[in-house]
Amino acid sequence: MRAFIFPGQGSQSVGMGKALADASPVAREIFQEVDEALGQHLFRLMTEGPESDLTLTENAQPAIMANAIATLRVLEREGNVRLSEKADFVAGHSLGEYTALCAAGALDIATTARLLKTRGRAMQAAVPVGEGAMAALLGADIEKAEALAAAAAEGEVCQVANDNDPGQVVISGHRAAIERAIALVKEHGIKRGVLLPVSAPFHCVLMQPAADVMAQALAGAPLSAPVVPVYANVLAAPIAAPDEVRARLVEQVTGRVRWRESVAAMTEGGVTQFVEFGGKVLGPMVKRISPDATVTSVISMDDIEALLAGL
Known part of the structure; x- marks a missing residue:
């Protein structure tokens, strides 16, 4: 069994997505769609910086998502692969849970980008800087x-x-x-x-104002059942019903990211291969949790081609 996993904040870097966009029209289309959804030149910021602006929570969150989804979509469209046929579960670390939901068709990419922009702003505003x-x-x-x-x-x-x-x-x-x-x-x-x-104390009760903002944002967001179950950070268990997905995403703002337990549960459930899209952050964690698991990081076109050969 196989899980597709998606990184969280901290995996951003100036230059992210550029090589993929240069190599693939599918990737360029994804980055353009995110830019249009947000009404900003996010892809330019991703590729050119400045790093200080890319690191801002409201920019880093949609940027990390866009990079991971672009990588996945290149695999799917150019490799003629269906996620539902190649992955048994999806999971993401913190904001990566939104990426996982987008990957599994529960959220479209424009909605995901806008939710993450809102989430980033709300999390930044919840606690005065320095407190x-x-x-x-x-x-x-x-x-x-x-x-x-x-x-x-x-x-x-x-x-x-x-x-x-x-x-x-x-x-x-x-x-x-x-x-x-x-x-x-x-x-x-x-x-x-x-x-x-x-810049803020994420995943603790001080984030309650941001959770309130996300409850409102998610209530109005179109959300479908994912094509494969998504492991929820706050449960370390798979969920699929849209109303439960909404509730757990709200809880996640103030709640614990139970990544160790999530990976352990997936392993106990039969997952032997983890594929991380758009980063190399989660792979080392997975190996420390499940040493016998196979971990693959997919960032470049070469990575995509290597993964396709093994799927």
């Missing part, structure tokens, strides 16, 4: 991370945001609480705590 922070805990399992977050909170928000793999957990909350957590890592048997270069 929130996130940190990666290296050498931490979920139990150690939860104990550290509880000890560091002191009445402020400090909670697990991303359970990425057996050795990496991300915490999120008020800046002072996150800084306290970093200072306490050794006492909790954790190797290191690293402050992340993010």
